Amino acid sequence: MWCHRLSHLQSKLQNLLRGGVTYWTFQQPSFKSLFPLAIQWHHTASKSLNCNWQQHEDHFELQYANTVMRFDYVWLRDHCRSASCYNSKTHQRSLDTASVDLCIKPKTIRLDETTLFFTWPDGHVTKYDLDWLVRNSYEGQKQKVIQPRILWNAEIYQQAQVPSVDFQSFLETNEGLKNFLQNFLLYGIAFVENVPPTQEHTEKLAERISLIRETIYGRMWYFTSDFSRGDTAYTKLALDRHTDTTYFQEPCGIQVFHCLKHEGTGGRTLLVDGFYAAEQVLQKAPEEFELLTKVPLKHEYIENVGEYLSSPDVHLGYKQLVPDVLNQVTVPYDVVHRWYTAHRTLTIELRRPENEFWVKLKPGRVLFIDNWRVVHGRESFTGYRQLCGCYLTRDDVLNTARLLGLQA
Ligand SMILES: C[N+](C)(C)CCCC[C@H](N)C(=O)O
Ligand SMILES: O=C(O)CCC(=O)C(=O)O
């Protein structure tokens, strides 16, 4: 044991003498009597830069831009952007990550202006701009707001008086499209007004924003209460709040609704911000929130034309505990009751009247819903009611938003 400690001490001293900088502290109690408790060397660049860094035994610690960051040495080698390690035309690695020695440590580290230079045992030099390190560090990413959202109940949403975007402006100007997407990203729902009440114009609208996702319901779908499909949506019955296609491995990200005609009563659309409800659960019963995010559920969709089953997986989405979709809570016995309790807590929040935003979809008013966040439902209705719409590929909607400079 003793020799181990001495060799440890020796390697520190060598490291120090080799010009490396090390954070030297003796944690072994037996050393206490021999040396001061902790000796700390760290390298400080010019005061104006206010950048401190320390080379630990197993990681590199950087203090810069009010952030303390820790980098693994393999990570620092692997993210090298030198010509031999990274293809700057394709923005892809040329370096084989698996070839990096898992025990690698830099021979020397030096700071020049705002660039850190790491020289590795084989002589390869990796350089990092300090700001790049902050942007790409775990600690830096953690601080970044991934995507600003405004969670809402009915009052919050109505008081926000979110402006709808006009069809022409949405189609013909980036400003119109950007305003629409900004609202959609913030609230999880957004409307486009004055859309000619046809499936073709609705399709044109959808394609402005993303690729249309073809599903078992077709590309652009159109439905009335003719029970043409074995689904409650194709009836006059009420539909409780839910998200669609939870039985897909990747539930549809965005849902578009356009009511083309309704001669009758009822048929209002219900919208509830699922993230607002989930936030209430998180505040009131964090362990129940945790359980709901962890328990994989098997969803099924059985129609008169055959079965559509998904494997039990942690699914996005919310379905009522009715046999038509959530066919069984396939979890170990000792989890089942806790799951039902947690599901009940969420359902209570989703059903609070103050969280319900009701809107009557009229011809010309197209509704986009984030189907991974906002649950939708429908009031029962009378008469002839005709809706069209589609599902959109989520990544393409987010990509369109990013191309317009939005955080998505
Ligand atoms: C009409 N439209 C295609 C929108 C929906 C069809 C039924 C969707 C199914 N109830 C679900 O929850 O996924
Ligand atoms: O008829 C409606 O308003 C919506 C029905 C529904 O939930 C759906 O089609 O996904």
Ligand SMILES: [Fe+2]
């Ligand atoms: Fe639905």
